[in-house]
Amino acid sequence: MIKQIFTLLFCASLFVSCKNDPKKEADNIDESASKTYDQNDGLITLKGDFIYDKNQNAAVIQTANSTIYGVVVDDNMKALNDKVKAFKKEDTDMVPVTVRVRRFESNEENTWKYRVEIKETIKVEAPNPEQNDVIKIEN
Incomplete structure (x- = not known):
């Protein structure tokens, strides 16, 4: 029983740690675009x-x-x-x-x-x- 719980937790942590986070990538793209569009430079x-x-x-x-x-x-x-x-x-x-x-x-x-x-x-x-x-x- 303990072995099954340990295996389940191990698989879950492996799945979470290997997952690519597209939200962070999108945030980086939005951030660079907003720097171009919304600079406080009078333009x-x-x-x-x-x-x-x-x-x-x-x-x-x-x-x-x-x-x-x-x-x-x-x-x-x-x-x-x-x-x-x-x-x-x-x-x-x-x-x-x-x-x-x-x-x-x-x-x-x-x-x-x-x-x-x-x-x-x-x-x-x-x-x-x-x-x-x-x-x-x-x-």
Whole structure:
């Protein structure tokens, strides 16, 4: 009887000690993601559709609630544009991105109310093939 109890306890402790804990792994992933998304550095995380028009040297990000931000054209924006090119079929395709930006009010007339300066690219996604939002730019 004692031998059976000892064997049962031994097997239970062996099972518990060898078990991988996916919750701890998920916590580590969430923790690293939240460090990227929620740093207290004055930047905001922005998710939206990105497009850059090389001819006019202008870029915008449109969020899900239809807010449009003018994007500062700099090295970070050009690096994002290089990543986005892989997902474009046409130059006018908008590509979903998640970026960390510095947002500020535009003091130029005839531009977007807010502009953003890209500081970090978090994610670039393939556009939804069923979404048919095509913008054609003509001269």
